[in-house]
Amino acid sequence: MNDQVIDRPTSLAQRVIDWMDERYELRSLLDAMLHVYVPREAKTFYLGGITLFLFFMQASSGILLTLYYQPTPDTAYNSVLFITSDVSFGWLIRSVHAWGANLMIVACVLHLLRVFFQGAYKRPREITWVLGVFLLFITLGFGFTGYLLPWDQRAFWATTVGTESAGAVPVIGDFLLNFIRGGATVSDVTLTRFFGIHTLVLPVSLAAVLLVHIVLIHQHGLANPKKPAGQVKPDEEPGIPFFPHYILDEAIAWYIVLAVLVILASLFPAGLEAKANPLETPAHIKPEWYFLSLYQFLKLVPRTVGVLTPVAAAPLLILLPFLDRNPEVAPAKRPRMIAAGVLLLLAITILTVWGHFS
Numbered sequence: 618m619n620d621q622v623i624d625r626p627t628s629l630a631q632r633v634i635d636w637m638d639e640r641y642e643l644r645s646l647l648d649a650m651l652h653v654y655v656p657r658e659a660k661t662f663y664l665g666g667i668t669l670f671l672f673f674m675q676a677s678s679g680i681l682l683t684l685y686y687q688p689t690p691d692t693a694y695n696s697v698l699f700i701t702s703d704v705s706f707g708w709l710i711r712s713v714h715a716w717g718a719n720l721m722i723v724a725c726v727l728h729l730l731r732v733f734f735q736g737a738y739k740r741p742r743e744i745t746w747v748l749g750v751f752l753l754f755i756t757l758g759f760g761f762t763g764y765l766l767p768w769d770q771r772a773f774w775a776t777t778v779g780t781e782s783a784g785a786v787p788v789i790g791d792f793l794l795n796f797i798r799g800g801a802t803v804s805d806v807t808l809t810r811f812f813g814i815h816t817l818v819l820p821v822s823l824a825a826v827l828l829v830h831i832v833l834i835h836q837h838g839l840a841n842p843k844k845p846a847g848q849v850k851p852d853e854e855p856g857i858p859f860f861p862h863y864i865l866d867e868a869i870a871w872y873i874v875l876a877v878l879v880i881l882a883s884l885f886p887a888g889l890e891a892k893a894n895p896l897e898t899p900a901h902i903k904p905e906w907y908f909l910s911l912y913q914f915l916k917l918v919p920r921t922v923g924v925l926t927p928v929a930a931a932p933l934l935i936l937l938p939f940l941d942r943n944p945e946v947a948p949a950k951r952p953r954m955i956a957a958g959v960l961l962l963l964a965i966t967i968l969t970v971w972g973h974f975s
């Protein structure tokens with residue numbers, strides 16, 4: 618046996634890693650993070666990861682936009698016009714941000730549906746679900762506050778109509794309306810407020826909730842959609858190595874989403890209407906597609922009922938894992954919950970299409 622030690626020169630990168638590892642034990646941290654297994658039966662369709670990727674895209678394109686964007690009624694519109702027509706690739710960054718917002722909501726909702734239909738919210742993943750619902754609300758909050766920022770006619774009037782619904786909440790309606798708008802009408806205060814929420818409050822909240830969401834996913838591992846958590850025998854594990862197998866597939870999914878995003882942004886760039894004019898109400902004011910079902914519902918029922926229904930439904934969605942006591946995960950063994958989910962999805966889809974064409 619040759620016990621001669623070969624003294625290879627170590628690279629600078631290697632020495633830096635060794636230096637860090639000696640002090641912070643990074644290798645064991647990385648090992649703990651990466652060397653986990655994904656159950657063979659798990660089918661995530663990479664939707665959580667895709668939502669995460671789109672959040673990164675939104676954060677980076679958003680930071681670039683704030684380099685030129687100016688959040689006052691006198692300057693907002695012109696600064697967006699400047700980004701679109703004068704800044705190199707400004708139109709592309711803005712369009713990527715606008716399309717990214719839509720795709721992030723689509724990915725987030727599809728991720729929620731996958732978790733729901735696979736029963737992956739059940740014990741021990743209740744809190745992962747609760748945090749997920751908060752992530753969805755924060756993502757919708759990004760859409761709502763971001764819509765006002767270009768300060769064009771569509772932005773101004775959609776926000777006027779959207780915030781008006783808050784006024785219909787019994788007892789606290791007036792307070793809520795004034796709080797959101799920063800006064801009786803949509804004004805410079807609303808714009809500053811929405812800008813602050815959109816660029817600081819929501820990103821920090823999303824990052825914090827997301828961190829815990831991901832730590833919990835790491836703690837539990839991914840759910841097996843074929844068997845409830847208690848029935849998975851230890852000898853059936855492990856499944857597919859998270860690193861490099863799952864990560865590689867995830868990277869391919871991100872790459873495809875990036876291509877779709879850039880193609881959409883290039884072919885259908887974000888538009889801009891005339892500058893906001895509080896004295897001239899446009900003929901048709903409609904919210905973005907993801908609020909259309911709510912908008913149509915509000916048109917069909919008395920206002921208070923229309924506003925209170927989502928207020929009452931939100932806690933039900935948040936607390937779903939605690940309300941659904943059936944431990945089974947296979948759809949065939951939970952027909953009532955699956956039927957309720959399908960019916961709700963159908964109702965939201967019909968209201969959205971109706972809202973679009975009405």
Ligand code: HEM
Binds near residue numbers: 661664666749756
């Ligand atoms: C910004 C939004 C979100 C991000 C970035 C995110 C990220 C992720 C990621 C990366 C995973 C790993 C598995 C996968 O890719 O599917 C995951 C799992 C999970 N997510 Fe989310 N998520 C978000 C929103 C949501 C929402 C809206 C819900 C549900 C209300 C939710 C509930 C869950 C649950 C329960 C798991 C564990 C699933 C399992 O073990 O199979 N997440 N999430």
